[in-house]
Each structure stands twice: as structure tokens, then as C-alpha cells.
Amino acid sequence: MQPQYDLLIVGGGVLGTFHAYHAIQKGLRVAILEKDQLPQGSSVQNFGQIVPSGMDATWQQYGRKSLEIYKSIQAQFDISLRQNGSVYLASDEEEMALLEELAGINRANDYPSQLLTARECLQRYEGLLADYCRGGLFFPEEITLEPRVALHRILAFLIEQKGLHYYPQTLAVAVETSGTTCKVTASDKRIFQADQVLICNGYEFQALFPEVYREADLQAVKLQMILLEQQPTQLIPGSILTGLSIRRYESFRECPSYAAIKAKEDPDSLAKKWSVHILFKQTTDGAIILGDSHEYADVNDRESLRIEIKSAINQYMMEEAAKIFDLQTWNIRETWVGMYTQCKAKDVFQEKINDQIHLLTGIGGKGMTASAGFASENINHILGK
Numbered sequence: 384m385q386p387q388y389d390l391l392i393v394g395g396g397v398l399g400t401f402h403a404y405h406a407i408q409k410g411l412r413v414a415i416l417e418k419d420q421l422p423q424g425s426s427v428q429n430f431g432q433i434v435p436s437g438m439d440a441t442w443q444q445y446g447r448k449s450l451e452i453y454k455s456i457q458a459q460f461d462i463s464l465r466q467n468g469s470v471y472l473a474s475d476e477e478e479m480a481l482l483e484e485l486a487g488i489n490r491a492n493d494y495p496s497q498l499l500t501a502r503e504c505l506q507r508y509e510g511l512l513a514d515y516c517r518g519g520l521f522f523p524e525e526i527t528l529e530p531r532v533a534l535h536r537i538l539a540f541l542i543e544q545k546g547l548h549y550y551p552q553t554l555a556v557a558v559e560t561s562g563t564t565c566k567v568t569a570s571d572k573r574i575f576q577a578d579q580v581l582i583c584n585g586y587e588f589q590a591l592f593p594e595v596y597r598e599a600d601l602q603a604v605k606l607q608m609i610l611l612e613q614q615p616t617q618l619i620p621g622s623i624l625t626g627l628s629i630r631r632y633e634s635f636r637e638c639p640s641y642a643a644i645k646a647k648e649d650p651d652s653l654a655k656k657w658s659v660h661i662l663f664k665q666t667t668d669g670a671i672i673l674g675d676s677h678e679y680a681d682v683n684d685r686e687s688l689r690i691e692i693k694s695a696i697n698q699y700m701m702e703e704a705a706k707i708f709d710l711q712t713w714n715i716r717e718t719w720v721g722m723y724t725q726c727k728a729k730d731v732f733q734e735k736i737n738d739q740i741h742l743l744t745g746i747g748g749k750g751m752t753a754s755a756g757f758a759s760e761n762i763n764h765i766l767g768k
Contacts, residue, residue, distance in 0.1 A: 448756030
């Protein structure tokens with residue numbers, strides 16, 4: 384007897400998982416097919432910083448909804464959530480002006496934020512260098528998660544308490560419709576049936592509908608990240624975003640001074656060459672996640688990015704980070720490469736093969752912050768409601 388579901392999701396990353404969450408909330412029978420034992424892609428290769436503050440007005444609303452959802456799940460099941468806020472640290476007067484302008488935008492949007500003086504920043508964040516910091520903007524509602532466990536725990540919550548049917552190590556290789564039913568075939572010849580199929584394939588484009596992705600408005604993004612050893616006693620709470628983040632994130636593009644400030648930047652800087660912005664996030668065991676860089680390739684040429692780590696990029700990030708914080712140890716525990724896909728001209732890639740088969744990927748760096756809120760709205764679109 385072939386399993387029959389209201390909704391079958393291919394891919395257990397954050398997009399697929401939260402569409403499952405909202406479908407289950409509607410009383411539907413839902414399954415996820417995951418090619419690995421547990422998801423190993425973009426959803427676990429990140430900082431674990433949930434920062435709606437960095438997004439444009441539309442996606443900030445999704446991010447704020449995500450905060451509510453994450454906190455609701457944490458109240459029922461430990462997913463490693465800490466509400467310890469996010470701070471943007473200005474390194475010069477231009478960046479400080481952008482923080483002041485964004486604070487005004489936040490007041491108009493009713494999103495809590497608090498301007499901090501340089502002295503207040505130095506008091507809050509141990510090891511922050513006075514030569515770097517001109518002030519900050521703090522977002523008290525924002526949270527951090529442990530990226531290598533949070534999504535796995537959310538899946539465990541859905542499986543153990545919400546009735547999600549989860550099929551690990553199950554690679555979907557074919558999806559077809561027959562009448563009002565979809566049939567999904569796995570590589571081991573198992574067959575699953577569902578009324579609707581949602582394919583959240585991340586950056587895997589060979590198994591299902593490769594011809595669609597060859598023509599899609601998608602690019603691959605490669606990130607390099609560093610995990611420093613546990614700091615013996617130093618505590619740096621929350622998400623730390625710095626001057627290069629202020630100059631990069633979409634929320635600041637709504638500031639009146641943004642265009643003029645960006646026009647003065649050096650186009651030949653290493654920060655521009657490798658699209659680097661410096662972030663810090665301390666894990667629960669005291670280690671520091673540091674990064675990150677961004678290299679881009681057309682989705683059909685993503686192998687050109689390769690997976691090796693460029694030591695020059697990591698060296699540059701370490702040098703820039705040392706201008707911001709005096710850490711007790713800079714010893715490196717590990718380095719890694721992350722990968723995600725994003726659209727070149729749109730916010731997210733969505734395509735319908737027919738009324739029952741839906742493709743969804745290319746959410747870019749917004750995934751962990753915005754997927755939960757976005758899925759709350761988008762599930763109705765998927766289900767035709």
C-alpha cells in the first residue's frame with residue numbers, strides 16, 4: 384500500500400520544514416522526503432542569526448512573524464533559541480548616520496530598536512575596541528539559534544509531537560501526476576502519493592525538473608565561515624553585525640543617506656572583491672562563528688565556485704575582525720564553505736509545473752530568518768486557498 388498524503392515535501396531544509404509546519408497546523412497529513420539522514424545544506428551552514436532588522440520592509444514582516452513562530456516552538460520544545468538581541472556597530476560617522484535613520488524607520492514601522500552610544504556598546508560587549516565603535520543600534524526582539532542543531536530539533540518536534548511523516552535518506556527522482564494524485568518515486572523505487580507536492584530543493588537541480596532550473600533566474604552563492612575556539616571567559620551575547628553589514632543589508636537601502644554613502648566606497652577594496660561583511664555570533668559553548676564572504680556564479684555554472692576554502696579570504700576576514708574585537712583566543716577550530724541559491728531579479732524562485740507540483744528555492748540569505756513567516760502565507764498559495 385503506497386503512503387497517501389495531503390502534502391508531500393521534497394527537501395527538509397528550513398523552507399520545506401516550515402511549509403510542513405504550517406500545513407500540519409491546518410490539519411493536513413504531511414510528509415517530508417529528505418535525501419540525507421538530516422538536512423545538511425544551507426539551513427545548517429549559517430550563523431544562526433535571526434535578524435529581521437536587516438531586511439527590506441516586505442521581508443522584515445516575514446522575519447518578524449518568524450520570530451513569533453520560533454519563540455512559540457521554543458516554549459514547547461527546546462530548539463536552542465536565545466533571545467539575546469542583535470546589534471549593528473558603526474565604525475564611522477556615515478554608518479552612524481545610517482543607524483540613526485534606520486532607528487527612525489523602525490519607529491514608523493513599530494519595530495523595537497534602541498540607539499546606543501559608543502560607551503554603551505563598549506559596556507555591553509566585552510572586548511569591543513573603542514577605536515572601532517562609534518555607536519550602535521540594538522534590536523531586543525531578535526534571537527539566535529545554534530545552526531547545527533536548531534533545524535534538526537524543529538524536525539524532531541514536528542515528528543514527535545505534530546505527526547509529521549519523515550523519510551530520511553530518501554532521494555526523490557521522479558514526480559508525476561495522474562488525475563488528482565501526484566506520484567513521487569524515490570531512488571530505491573519506493574513510491575509515495577499525495578494531493579500536492581512541494582519541491583524545496585535548495586541547490587540540488589539534477590534530480591527533478593533540471594530543464595526548468597537551466598532556464599531559471601537563479602545564481603549560486605558560496606560563503607566562507609570560520610569557527611574560533613571557545614573563549615575561556617569572554618561573553619559576547621547575541622548577533623553582532625558591523626559596519627560592512629550596515630553598508631550591505633537591504634534595510635539600510637531605505638535610509639535617505641544610503642545612496643550617497645555607497646557612492647563614495649572604494650570599488651577595488653577586498654571587501655567589495657569578495658563581498659565580505661564581518662559578523663560575530665557566540666555559540667552556547669563559547670566558540671565564535673565569524674564570517675562571511677560571498678562569491679557568485681550562474682546556477683548552471685555553480686561548479687566553478689568549487690568547494691575549496693580560499694585562505695586569502697579567511698585571512699582577510701580574521702584581520703578585519705581583529706580591528707573590531709579583542710578576543711581572548713583567535714585559534715581556529717574549523718572552517719567551512721556554505722552554499723545557497725538566490726534569484727538575480729526576484730526575492731524567491733517559485734514555479735508551478737502544474738496545479739499540483741510546485742517548485743520553491745532561491746530564497747538566498749533570508750532563509751533562516753524569514754522562511755517560517757513566509758511559509759505561513761505561502762502555504763495558502765501552494766494549497767490553492
